[in-house]
Amino acid sequence: MDNMMINFYSVSKKYGLTTAVKDVSFQIPSGGIIGLVGSNGSGKSTLLKLTAGLLTKSAGEIVVCGETVTRLIAKKVAFLAEVDSLYDFYTVRETLSFSKRVFPDFDEQKAVEIVEVLEVDLHKKIGALSKGNRARVKIAIALSRKVPLLIMDEPLSGLDPLVREDIIKMIAKYVEMENQTLIISTHEVSEVEPLLDHVLLVQNGEIILSEKVEDLREKKGQSVLDAMKEVLR
Amino acid sequence: MSVAFDNSKPIYLQLMDYFFQQICSGSLKLGEKLPSVRETAVNVGVNPNTVQRTYQEMERKGVVVAKRGQGSFVTEDEQVIKQLRSEISEEYVNKFVIYMQNNGFSKLEILEQVKEALQSSKGER
Structure with missing residues (x-):
């Protein structure tokens, strides 16, 4: 269990009267890039937020990096949310310095490097950036945190193909494969497929498939999308 | 790339x-x-x-x-590359020949088709 990054023990989560996640138990090993796929409303975001300590569970136990999850797990987990939380009145440069103050583990130099590679103007105000460039800045910030677990909730949604490609390349380039685990939830399955080591399929708040991606291809001749269709049917 | x-x-x-x-x-x-x-x-x-x-x-x-x-x-080692090239060509040519024969092409027809295809793809890599 020591090499498990995430452990869920009979975890449930209710929003008022609706149950989003019901009595789920699963483990996610550490290392590599893991894709979390499932249809809308399947519970992906809830699972990710529970893992990051952004939601409190209704029942059960969650252990991440050997620690029981509370809000303090944020020291070990970087969370890239679907909605962005950048301040419009900062410039890109100021945003990066601000991140350094918020996250002690933040590698500012790396962030500047990524932003420059992506050709986002450091001196522009966040409020003046296009949606694509905002997304690029967000990715740069998430990838520059020196934490064992990186979570990206729908990093590609609503972005044009060029920005999506940029983001995928940045992930391949900057994730520290040796000592970081990345979980990425997405609908653009075929686009992130070449990037994944492992795939988790969620339905009704439960993990119904957990498989190495190359195993799917080698043993069953299936893509992640094929496997998804088979299981969900 | x-x-x-x-x-x-x-x-x-x-x-x-x-x-x-x-x-x-x-x-x-x-x-x-x-x-x-x-x-x-x-x-x-x-x-x-x-x-x-x-x-x-x-x-x-x-x-x-x-x-x-x-x-x-x-x-x-040039030998290794030669070996690799012949492996690849064998694999694809065999596959192609079998496929064509299964579709009822005679030897002569296959050769003709290959010649034609080579001509039209001239210079392209």
Whole structure:
């Protein structure tokens, strides 16, 4: 269990009267890039937020990096949310310095490097950036945190193909494969497929498939999308 | 470089095919250094672990040689490349011939078709 990054023990989560996640138990090993796929409303975001300590569970136990999850797990987990939380009145440069103050583990130099590679103007105000460039800045910030677990909730949604490609390349380039685990939830399955080591399929708040991606291809001749269709049917 | 992947086949094999093409066609020369694992991963948008596996597999076949602390290089052994080329050509030509014969083409017809195809694809690589 020591090499498990995430452990869920009979975890449930209710929003008022609706149950989003019901009595789920699963483990996610550490290392590599893991894709979390499932249809809308399947519970992906809830699972990710529970893992990051952004939601409190209704029942059960969650252990991440050997620690029981509370809000303090944020020291070990970087969370890239679907909605962005950048301040419009900062410039890109100021945003990066601000991140350094918020996250002690933040590698500012790396962030500047990524932003420059992506050709986002450091001196522009966040409020003046296009949606694509905002997304690029967000990715740069998430990838520059020196934490064992990186979570990206729908990093590609609503972005044009060029920005999506940029983001995928940045992930391949900057994730520290040796000592970081990345979980990425997405609908653009075929686009992130070449990037994944492992795939988790969620339905009704439960993990119904957990498989190495190359195993799917080698043993069953299936893509992640094929496997998804088979299981969900 | 850009490679279009078929997501239902192992990506490490598809990437290996890609490198073999580069080597057999001479775009990557004998003894030439391959890009690092990370560079290749970024260039083609693939998981670095997958690229690592491709490199290991090519090493196992003797086509690529890893030099400690320096990276991976195409072998300098011409024989190995010759062998690789003949393996590839055998595989594809056999497949093609069987497919054509299954479709009722005679030997002569197959040869004609190949000649024609070669002529129209002249100069293209």
